[in-house]
Amino acid sequence: MLFASLAGTAFADAPEDDKIEKPRTEVSKDVVRPWLYNDDPTIPSPLHVVASLADTYSGKDRSVSRAFASTDDGPGAKVSASAELGLTRMLAFDFTGVLGGYGAGISSGLMTGLRFAPFDLASHGFRLAVAAGYLLDLDTSSGIYGRVAATYDVGRVRLATMVHVEHVFRTGDAVDVFATAGVSARVVPAFRLGIEYIVQDIEEAFASKGDPDEVAPPGRAEGGVHQFVGITGTVELLHHKLFLNFGPALAFRTEIGQVAPVGRAVVSYSF
Numbered sequence: 001m002l003f004a005s006l007a008g009t010a011f012a013d014a015p016e017d018d019k020i021e022k023p024r025t026e027v028s029k030d031v032v033r034p035w036l037y038n039d040d041p042t043i044p045s046p047l048h049v050v051a052s053l054a055d056t057y058s059g060k061d062r063s064v065s066r067a068f069a070s071t072d073d074g075p076g077a078k079v080s081a082s083a084e085l086g087l088t089r090m091l092a093f094d095f096t097g098v099l100g101g102y103g104a105g106i107s108s109g110l111m112t113g114l115r116f117a118p119f120d121l122a123s124h125g126f127r128l129a130v131a132a133g134y135l136l137d138l139d140t141s142s143g144i145y146g147r148v149a150a151t152y153d154v155g156r157v158r159l160a161t162m163v164h165v166e167h168v169f170r171t172g173d174a175v176d177v178f179a180t181a182g183v184s185a186r187v188v189p190a191f192r193l194g195i196e197y198i199v200q201d202i203e204e205a206f207a208s209k210g211d212p213d214e215v216a217p218p219g220r221a222e223g224g225v226h227q228f229v230g231i232t233g234t235v236e237l238l239h240h241k242l243f244l245n246f247g248p249a250l251a252f253r254t255e256i257g258q259v260a261p262v263g264r265a266v267v268s269y270s271f
Helices: 004-011
Strands: 049-059 073-088 091-102 105-116 126-136 142-153 157-168 177-186 190-201 226-237 242-253 258-270
Touching: 177 226, 226 258
Parallel strands: none
Antiparallel strands: 049 073, 049 258, 073 091, 091 105, 105 126, 126 142, 142 157, 157 177, 177 190, 190 226, 226 242, 242 258
């Protein structure tokens, strides 16, 4: 009894550096997925996963990264499945597989890479994530991508922005750039409402139009700048582990005066 008492007292008085700290194994409470198009920078805890299924209904497109179609081949759907695995407190592995209509048939593609989040679990409201990796478009063209995503919380409101840059190794397609911005507000504990803006193929606003008779003039491989504005509704269930995101959007092509409805839905689960 005396030995046990002395051992307990010695452990209680041990310096903080000598105590064994249990590894953090619970699902990250910091993970939030309130967006349809923005990339939220929060990442899962080590050895935990955030899995997502998404469906975008718009024109057919060969790209696996853009939020919406960059061509006018007609209506279609692009379905994707994603998994984000926490490796360390600030590092995660991303994988996304995409299935969609391209040309006269159905094609598949993928995106895979690493995500670094230096402010994960920080007490302030600012979050940042830097990601980079490899992509395979629906037309089997390979490429590389990099993106920076950031959010800032003000009470019940979360502000978001993202910039994505990629280079696909195909003729006439040098560098593609798109950006997003959004605002999401928690209306009640289980529901958020927001608005998002997307502008993709920004580089084409500064490119030469080339020969108008060409199908894809140099620097105009995606047919010009595309802009979208959409409403996002998010339902959070199972103690904020399950996120159901849905909402309509309008696509604007100012070059040809086109306005078209599009839609997207995303289901995410953190475990």
